[in-house]
Amino acid sequence: MKTTASFKEMKQNNEKIAMMTAYDAPSAKLVEEAGIDVILVGDSLGMVVLGYDSTIPVTINDMILHSKAVKRGAKNTFIVTDMPFLTYHSSLEVTIDNARRLMQDGGANAVKLEGNGTVIEKIEKLTNAGVPVVAHLGLTPQSVGVLGGYRVQGKDAKAAKQLLEDAKKVELAGACMLVLECVPKQLARLISEEISIPTIGIGAGKETDGQVLVYHDLIGYGSERVPKFVKQYTNISESICHALSTYVTEVKTSQFPEDKHTFTMKDEELDRLYG
Numbered sequence: 001m002k003t004t005a006s007f008k009e010m011k012q013n014n015e016k017i018a019m020m021t022a023y024d025a026p027s028a029k030l031v032e033e034a035g036i037d038v039i040l041v042g043d044s045l046g047m048v049v050l051g052y053d054s055t056i057p058v059t060i061n062d063m064i065l066h067s068k069a070v071k072r073g074a075k076n077t078f079i080v081t082d083m084p085f086l087t088y089h090s091s092l093e094v095t096i097d098n099a100r101r102l103m104q105d106g107g108a109n110a111v112k113l114e115g116n117g118t119v120i121e122k123i124e125k126l127t128n129a130g131v132p133v134v135a136h137l138g139l140t141p142q143s144v145g146v147l148g149g150y151r152v153q154g155k156d157a158k159a160a161k162q163l164l165e166d167a168k169k170v171e172l173a174g175a176c177m178l179v180l181e182c183v184p185k186q187l188a189r190l191i192s193e194e195i196s197i198p199t200i201g202i203g204a205g206k207e208t209d210g211q212v213l214v215y216h217d218l219i220g221y222g223s224e225r226v227p228k229f230v231k232q233y234t235n236i237s238e239s240i241c242h243a244l245s246t247y248v249t250e251v252k253t254s255q256f257p258e259d260k261h262t263f264t265m266k267d268e269e270l271d272r273l274y275g
């Protein structure tokens with residue numbers, strides 16, 4: 001299994017890091033078989049799996065449940081689990097206990113925290129306590145209410161400078177990787193050059209040290225509208241819809257089940273039954 005050291009080494013060797021989300025055992029198994037470097041159990045599960053319209057309602061128990069399932073499906077892949085909304089903003093004790101649960105109960109190898117400011121202090125404390133931390137800057141979806149929507153971040157020089165400073169701070173705090181979401185490619189490139197920890201981009205152009213996409217977006221599963229930065233490699237919803245409606249038709253017309261799906265009794269047993 002790759003480690004935080006492997007990811008740093010990959011950056012030094014200019015080897016791109018491929019990260020993908022997964023939320024359950026079968027998706028994790030496929031993602032592992034595809035040769036992914038890191039799995040992210042993202043709190044995007046709130047939207048793509050649980051049907052909420054943001055990541056705000058996701059709980060620590062949701063993250064533990066799904067991390068456990070992912071771990072069972074992908075035993076040999078490094079797993080990062082998101083700390084959900086307001087589980088790392090109150091006391092240090094609460095923050096550490098939530099991280100402990102994600103690692104000990106959920107099986108995560110690292111946790112991811114969104115944001116700057118006091119969150120950076122938490123990154124340092126967690127790292128000191130032995131918790132590998134992935135930072136997340138740029139568009140931070142847990143702050144959608146404050147940001148006023150899902151928008152590109154760091155577009156003007158002032159905001160870009162702030163983001164670069166924050167990136168340096170998270171590195172100094174000990175973060176092992178940095179997710180950059182929805183930032184201009186020029187800024188993502190600059191940050192990637194200026195810090196030694198790997199940057200993982202989503203909507204950040206090709207010059208980050210790696211990329212991450214949401215499983216459901218990538219395979220076109222359930223998501224009707226996807227953001228500009230998503231590449232849909234297939235549209236699995238179409239195949240699923242076709243299979244499901246064919247099943248309904250075949251039930252209604254008694255075409256399913258066929259003999260090959262059916263169990264039978266021996267004639268002698270049948271005779272006894274009707275005896």
Ligand code: KIV
Nearest residue numbers: 021042043044179212
């Ligand atoms: O929750 C998630 O899937 C994420 C990625 C989009 C980085 O945080």
Ligand code: NA
Nearest residue numbers: 042043044082
């Ligand atoms: Na997330």
